[in-house]
Amino acid sequence: MLSSELVTPQAMPSVFGEDIFSATSTTDFEIPDATSTSASDTCVMDNGFLPITSDPLPPDGTGIAPARKNFNGLFYLSTDQRVFLQNGGYITYDDNVATAIGGYPQGAILNYYNNGVFVQVRSLVDNNQYNFVSNPSYIGTYWQYVSGAPVVISILEQIYPVGAIYIGTTSTCPMAALFGTWELVAENRALWTGNGTNANTTIAAGLPNITGGFIGDNEMAGTTFGAFYNGGTVTGAGAQNDTPASRIRFDASRSISIYGSSNTVQPPAYVVNVWRRTA
Numbered sequence: 001m002l003s004s005e006l007v008t009p010q011a012m013p014s015v016f017g018e019d020i021f022s023a024t025s026t027t028d029f030e031i032p033d034a035t036s037t038s039a040s041d042t043c044v045m046d047n048g049f050l051p052i053t054s055d056p057l058p059p060d061g062t063g064i065a066p067a068r069k070n071f072n073g074l075f076y077l078s079t080d081q082r083v084f085l086q087n088g089g090y091i092t093y094d095d096n097v098a099t100a101i102g103g104y105p106q107g108a109i110l111n112y113y114n115n116g117v118f119v120q121v122r123s124l125v126d127n128n129q130y131n132f133v134s135n136p137s138y139i140g141t142y143w144q145y146v147s148g149a150p151v152v153i154s155i156l157e158q159i160y161p162v163g164a165i166y167i168g169t170t171s172t173c174p175m176a177a178l179f180g181t182w183e184l185v186a187e188n189r190a191l192w193t194g195n196g197t198n199a200n201t202t203i204a205a206g207l208p209n210i211t212g213g214f215i216g217d218n219e220m221a222g223t224t225f226g227a228f229y230n231g232g233t234v235t236g237a238g239a240q241n242d243t244p245a246s247r248i249r250f251d252a253s254r255s256i257s258i259y260g261s262s263n264t265v266q267p268p269a270y271v272v273n274v275w276r277r278t279a
Contacts, residue, residue, distance in 0.1 A: 015083045016075040031073035043070035093133045103127030109146060112139075114177045122146045136177040153179055163200060166275045173275040181279040191274070200276075210252045210259070224248070227255040 015021070020028045032044045042064060043049045049070070055063025090111045098104060108123040112132065121132060121143040130142040139145065145153055157179055160166060166175050166182065173182040192203060212226025224230050229249055252259035 009082075009086070012079060012083050012086060016079045017072040018076070020072055021076055028069055029072045029076065030069045031077070041070070042067045043074065093131050095129075095131060098129045098131070103129040110143075114174070117174070117178065119152075120146045139177075140179075160277055162277050162279060164277050166277070167272050168275075169272055171273070173273075175275070175277070180277045182275040183278050185274040185276050190269075210255045212250070212255055227252050229254060 017029060023029075030041075032041055034044060034046055041050070042053045043066060049066055052063050053066050055061050057063050057065060090113070092111045092113070093104075103126070104110070104123045106123050106126045106128070108128070109120050110123075112119050112121050114136065121139055122145075124142055124144055128142055130138040132138045132143050156175070160175060160180070162180070165185065166173055168174065173184075176182045189202070194201075210227050212224070212228040227250055229251065
């Protein structure tokens with residue numbers, strides 16, 4: 001066959017008999033799950049159309065024609081997954097399916113999309129009812145990555161070994177869904193580059209010391225230094241015996257220029273979450 005000979009499936013606006021199914025009318029739509037003894041059922045899920053539908057019809061025999069409700073149910077089940085896939089759905093773990101079949105068999109492959117990563121996983125056990133969608137920790141125990149995922153995960157594990165950090169703006173660490181154990185680093189801490197040996201330690205908050213002084217003569221001319229400076233003289237209040245006294249002022253920025261440049265000890269910041277891999 002040539003690629004030009006491929007037939008494009010016709011788009012289906014809805015599943016066959018969708019309106020009938022939504023109405024849940026047993027007279028219009030039904031295929032029982034197991035062999036039925038009802039005279040009105042001509043088709044069941046496990047045995048298909050029953051032998052009675054192949055018997056001669058009255059008045060020559062006791063057979064009955066296949067029921068409308070069974071045909072509606074049959075064509076609904078024949079088109080529901082097609083429409084699901086056509087509309088962008090993908091097959092992943094489903095509790096309803098797992099319950100109906102008694103768990104996925106060993107070797108079953110399902111899709112998995114999490115935090116922007118799309119991979120496939122394979123069941124490692126029979127009767128698998130471990131929902132990796134709601135609990136990603138099951139991947140690695142009851143499920144394993146397949147396709148190109150192992151290579152990607154192996155590379156990521158080398159980039160993020162135990163002790164590595166991941167920085168992001170999500171409320172949970174996306175790496176935790178792929179491999180390893182991650183913990184949120186204590187909040188309200190800034191990152192500080194180390195010297196190669198002091199990583200994974202903390203540094204207490206602090207400010208540089210402010211220093212300065214003055215020599216106590218009356219005029220104070222040329223005798224202040226650091227954060228202190230001569231602000232002129234004053235008479236009256238603060239002066240002794242109406243003798244002019246020097247006005248001593250304090251300004252931290254005269255000691256270290258960073259003071260006075262902001263209303264708080266806070267550099268420009270962008271808030272992120274930081275996780276550290278622990279295992």
